[in-house]
Amino acid sequence: MNNVDLIVKNGTIVTMDEDFTIIEQGVVAVSGDTIFEVGKSGDVSMPETARIIDARGGIIMPGLVNTHTHAAMTCFRGLADDLPLMDWLEKHIFPAESRLNYNTVLAGARLGCAEMLLSGTTCFCDMYLFEDAVGEAARAAGMRAVVGEVLYDFDSPNYGSIEKGFEYTRYLIEKWQDDPLVSVAVEPHSPYLCDPELLCRAAAISGEYGIPLVIHVSETIDELETIKKRYGKTPVGHLADIGVLSSRTVACHCVAVSDDDIRLLSENHVNVSHNPESNMKLAAGVAPVPQMLSAGITVGLGTDGPASNNDLDMFAEMDTAAKLHKVNTLDPTVVDARTVLRMATIDGARALGLGNVCGSLEPGKKADIIVIDTRKPHLTPMYDPCSHLVYAVRANDVSSVIIGGNIVVENRRINTFDVDEIMAEIKEIGKGIALKNGR
Amino acid sequence: MNNVDLIVKNGTIVTMDEDFTIIEQGVVAVSGDTIFEVGKSGDVSMPETARIIDARGGIIMPGLVNTHTHAAMTCFRGLADDLPLMDWLEKHIFPAESRLNYNTVLAGARLGCAEMLLSGTTCFCDMYLFEDAVGEAARAAGMRAVVGEVLYDFDSPNYGSIEKGFEYTRYLIEKWQDDPLVSVAVEPHSPYLCDPELLCRAAAISGEYGIPLVIHVSETIDELETIKKRYGKTPVGHLADIGVLSSRTVACHCVAVSDDDIRLLSENHVNVSHNPESNMKLAAGVAPVPQMLSAGITVGLGTDGPASNNDLDMFAEMDTAAKLHKVNTLDPTVVDARTVLRMATIDGARALGLGNVCGSLEPGKKADIIVIDTRKPHLTPMYDPCSHLVYAVRANDVSSVIIGGNIVVENRRINTFDVDEIMAEIKEIGKGIALKNGR
Numbered sequence: 001m002n003n004v005d006l007i008v009k010n011g012t013i014v015t016m017d018e019d020f021t022i023i024e025q026g027v028v029a030v031s032g033d034t035i036f037e038v039g040k041s042g043d044v045s046m047p048e049t050a051r052i053i054d055a056r057g058g059i060i061m062p063g064l065v066n067t068h069t070h071a072a073m074t075c076f077r078g079l080a081d082d083l084p085l086m087d088w089l090e091k092h093i094f095p096a097e098s099r100l101n102y103n104t105v106l107a108g109a110r111l112g113c114a115e116m117l118l119s120g121t122t123c124f125c126d127m128y129l130f131e132d133a134v135g136e137a138a139r140a141a142g143m144r145a146v147v148g149e150v151l152y153d154f155d156s157p158n159y160g161s162i163e164k165g166f167e168y169t170r171y172l173i174e175k176w177q178d179d180p181l182v183s184v185a186v187e188p189h190s191p192y193l194c195d196p197e198l199l200c201r202a203a204a205i206s207g208e209y210g211i212p213l214v215i216h217v218s219e220t221i222d223e224l225e226t227i228k229k230r231y232g233k234t235p236v237g238h239l240a241d242i243g244v245l246s247s248r249t250v251a252c253h254c255v256a257v258s259d260d261d262i263r264l265l266s267e268n269h270v271n272v273s274h275n276p277e278s279n280m281k282l283a284a285g286v287a288p289v290p291q292m293l294s295a296g297i298t299v300g301l302g303t304d305g306p307a308s309n310n311d312l313d314m315f316a317e318m319d320t321a322a323k324l325h326k327v328n329t330l331d332p333t334v335v336d337a338r339t340v341l342r343m344a345t346i347d348g349a350r351a352l353g354l355g356n357v358c359g360s361l362e363p364g365k366k367a368d369i370i371v372i373d374t375r376k377p378h379l380t381p382m383y384d385p386c387s388h389l390v391y392a393v394r395a396n397d398v399s400s401v402i403i404g405g406n407i408v409v410e411n412r413r414i415n416t417f418d419v420d421e422i423m424a425e426i427k428e429i430g431k432g433i434a435l436k437n438g439r
Numbered sequence: 440m441n442n443v444d445l446i447v448k449n450g451t452i453v454t455m456d457e458d459f460t461i462i463e464q465g466v467v468a469v470s471g472d473t474i475f476e477v478g479k480s481g482d483v484s485m486p487e488t489a490r491i492i493d494a495r496g497g498i499i500m501p502g503l504v505n506t507h508t509h510a511a512m513t514c515f516r517g518l519a520d521d522l523p524l525m526d527w528l529e530k531h532i533f534p535a536e537s538r539l540n541y542n543t544v545l546a547g548a549r550l551g552c553a554e555m556l557l558s559g560t561t562c563f564c565d566m567y568l569f570e571d572a573v574g575e576a577a578r579a580a581g582m583r584a585v586v587g588e589v590l591y592d593f594d595s596p597n598y599g600s601i602e603k604g605f606e607y608t609r610y611l612i613e614k615w616q617d618d619p620l621v622s623v624a625v626e627p628h629s630p631y632l633c634d635p636e637l638l639c640r641a642a643a644i645s646g647e648y649g650i651p652l653v654i655h656v657s658e659t660i661d662e663l664e665t666i667k668k669r670y671g672k673t674p675v676g677h678l679a680d681i682g683v684l685s686s687r688t689v690a691c692h693c694v695a696v697s698d699d700d701i702r703l704l705s706e707n708h709v710n711v712s713h714n715p716e717s718n719m720k721l722a723a724g725v726a727p728v729p730q731m732l733s734a735g736i737t738v739g740l741g742t743d744g745p746a747s748n749n750d751l752d753m754f755a756e757m758d759t760a761a762k763l764h765k766v767n768t769l770d771p772t773v774v775d776a777r778t779v780l781r782m783a784t785i786d787g788a789r790a791l792g793l794g795n796v797c798g799s800l801e802p803g804k805k806a807d808i809i810v811i812d813t814r815k816p817h818l819t820p821m822y823d824p825c826s827h828l829v830y831a832v833r834a835n836d837v838s839s840v841i842i843g844g845n846i847v848v849e850n851r852r853i854n855t856f857d858v859d860e861i862m863a864e865i866k867e868i869g870k871g872i873a874l875k876n877g878r
Contacts, residue, residue, distance in 0.1 A: 074816075074819075075820070077820070077822075077831060078821065078822045078823050078826035078827055078830065078831060079822050079823075081775070081776060081823075081826050081830060082761075082771060082772055082775035082776060083771060083772065084771060084772060085771060088771075111816050111819060114816035115816040115817045118815075118816060118817075119817070221769075277762060279766065280762035280763065280765055280766040281761070281762050281765060281771065281830070282765075282771055283765040283766055283768070283769045283770055283771035284766070285766065285769065286766060309830070310826065310827075310830035310831045311817050311830070311831050312817070313817065313833070316755065316758070316833075319755070320759065320762075322521075322720070323716060323719035323720050323759070324719065324763075324766075326719055326720060326721075326722040327718065327719040327722055327723070327724065327725060327763075329722070330660075330722045330724065331722055332521060332522060332523060332524060332527075332720065332721055332722035333521055333522065333523060336520070336521035337520060337521060375862070376557075376862075377513075377550050377553035377554040377557060377858060377861070377862060378554045378557070378558070378750050378751070378752065378834075380513075380550060380862045380865050380866060380869075381514070381516070381865055381866050381868070381869025381870075381872075381873075382517065382869075383516075383517045383518050383869065383872075383873055384517050384518075384520075387517035387520050387749065388517055388749075391517065391520060391720070391748070391749035391750070392516060392517060392749045392750050394752070394755075394833055394834060394835055395817075395833060396833055396835035396836075397835075419816060422816070423814070423815075423816060423819045426819050426820055427819060427820050429820070430819075430820025430821075430822065431820075433820075433822075434820075434822055
């Protein structure tokens with residue numbers, strides 16, 4: 001017991017363990033970077049020397065896991081909206097992205113980390129350019145992250161040709177292999193921007209190192225039609241055919257998927273990242289999440305990039321996910337609050353291969369914990385903490401954030417870096433982007 | 440100029456006037472309860488005696504107008520979710536509502552006012568039982584409100600039989616007729632809970648006093664089928680037939696409406712209250728808002744009651760409205776940010792017959808103003824204030840709220856009443872509800 005150095009107390013614990021245990025007047029005891037004990041006040045001994053976080057009657061839960069982001073796109077948030085996808089990409093996003101460099105990605109990712117921390121996300125899976133900068137931003141912020149350089153058939157502003165892209169990916173894997181928070185995935189963009197050879201090489205690297213392969217799959221009906229025309233298969237069918245799908249695969253979006261696709265995803269133990277707000281805003285469609293869950297697929301939740309959402313807010317994403325599938329199926333019982341909470345925590349962690357590391361509050365797991373301040377009109381009264389977390393809590397209600405036992409946010413102040421400095425830097429970057437993009 | 444006693448300065452003003460004027464480095468000068476001048480810093484004289492609200496580079500805009508609420512249902516928020524509509528109503532909500540009285544509705548409405556103020560809503564249109572209590576809650580909070588007692592064919596826990604219901608409505612109209620903030624509407628529940636005679640008498644009162652008639656219309660496909668069976672018409676067709684529809688009508692929901700219904704709504708100058716989050720959560724369906732807007736119908740936004748949402752948060756509602764219609768039509772250009780902003784401000788005010796009173800920042804209108812603090816990671820950088828307001832701003836980013844020239848919220852503290860006292864009262868009420876509802 002002498003090793004317990006941090007105590008989170010005086011809150012309702014939503015553990016997100018296998019039995020969905022909820023503990024009123026609960027205490028989480030942390031030793032170093034690890035959860036030592038989770039229990040009822042009185043049952044957990046609290047050494048006097050331990051640092052105390054008082055939840056003040058609020059909710060204590062595992063940090064949220066955002067399974068799909070392009071965090072540095074905070075730089076482009078609100079640059080262009082309400083446009084046809086190709087206009088938005090080709091006239092606004094691609095021109096702005098062609099001028100990115102390591103430093104702008106670092107700044108954008110740091111801002112993204114600030115936003116994620118202040119909204120209760122403790123772990124994110126990122127895909128972008130200059131991804132080493134995202135790893136550095138996460139490390140500096142004290143966030144858990146899975147980072148991966150986007151790979152595609154054409155030249156990248158970061159690494160140039162695809163040969164260099166694979167070299168860069170191996171460099172990332174080796175650089176970050178012993179980091180306690182940051183790990184690396186191999187991230188081919190999509191079946192429509194990556195030829196089969198690229199995809200197979202990526203899958204080989206994923207297998208060689210036992211790391212996730214993160215890829216956009218069947219985001220739109222256009223993509224489905226393109227791939228059908230090119231390969232005579234659906235995107236999922238094509239990926240299955242060339243041997244890219246495995247339990248290490250994180251398939252992002254999966255909007256335009258058939259029953260056969262769902263069967264293939266399930267049989268290959270593929271994990272899915274569901275991104276409802278981005279899919280809505282870009283008018284991609286509604287992923288058949290109830291069917292995927294019925295097929296036993298592990299579905300995590302993700303925000304996608306903040307240029308197509310326009311935020312990295314997992315609380316808003318949970319609320320939207322729960323409601324979207326109800327109206328889409330005209331069944332108010334589907335994707336209930338507890339299912340959504342699983343998607344945003346333990347199932348997200350499982351999807352990223354971190355199911356034994358984070359996503360629930362259980363002894364032996366890393367201490368990734370958030371505290372929700374419920375002393376607010378919109379959270380009073382509280383009949384069911386799970387209902388509140390999905391349907392009423394807002395990102396700004398997160399008061400404290402602990403990652404790997406480290407108190408990263410306390411009373412909504414970030415301890416690990418200077419947010420004002422980052423916002424000032426991004427404002428300057430934003431002025432340049434606005435000018436060059438003709439705003 | 441000596442009459443200017445309040446200045447809101449140092450922000451980007453989104454005026455919501457006819458031309459959608461946006462003023463950077465703007466100033467709003469208020470005299471008494473009225474807006475005196477709106478302009479660029481330097482162009483508006485600022486008397487030294489005036490009280491100053493500094494927006495600190497944020498956004499200054501008209502207060503949001505929530506066109507459909509049952510505010511006192513804050514008491515039941517999260518009591519039951521993810522259930523079939525009839526289970527939810529009959530097993531949870533109706534039993535709880537049968538035990539309501541003036542004092543519980545007063546407490547619930549006060550809590551609702553606190554939540555609405557802290558999320559930037561300055562005006563709301565309410566339908567419930569013991570509605571005089573809601574008027575009193577709004578008056579005490581300093582909020583603009585349109586209140587109306589729900590009328591239906593069966594006995595009410597408040598007034599008993601429908602004869603008394605009409606008497607109570609006339610009592611409300613006379614009691615509140617000279618109030619600067621609170622006004623009254625006649626509010627028959629719906630075509631399925633009100634017989635044609637009740638509806639026609641309600642319409643006559645609306646005409647006699649020139650006040651709104653607020654009614655739920657075509658919320659679900661079940662309702663549509665019930666009314667078709669009973670009257671051989673759609674709900675809209677039936678209401679048109681018996682002469683209930685007029686420019687004073689606020690038709691809430693309008694989910695299950697046909698092209699013919701939309702034509703009838705338009706021809707009769709009916710206003711629509713769109714409640715996307717409630718319609719999603721209860722799996723009612725998606726109202727054809729793009730078609731209603733094309734038909735020239737004035738569409739306001741509303742949250743519906745916090746038991747079916749689960750909040751009174753108009754910022755979340757704007758975000759959802761913009762996204763829902765994009766995915767529903769598979770067209771990312773529909774219901775753009777500016778359209779949604781109109782729905783949540785000036786068009787909501789117009790729908791309630793308050794188009795000359797509030798909903799935009801223009802000289803001569805009542806000073807209902809909110810300030811958004813944008814010095815946050817999730818609001819940095821800012822390319823377009825309208826995009827931010829719909830897709831990125833959260834309710835908790837509202838820093839100050841002015842209603843009729845009165846500073847009701849300053850730095851997120853409510854000046855007009857004690858929020859902690861109300862939360863404590865509601866917690867006690869909630870314990871009783873939980874007990875009696877078998878939780």
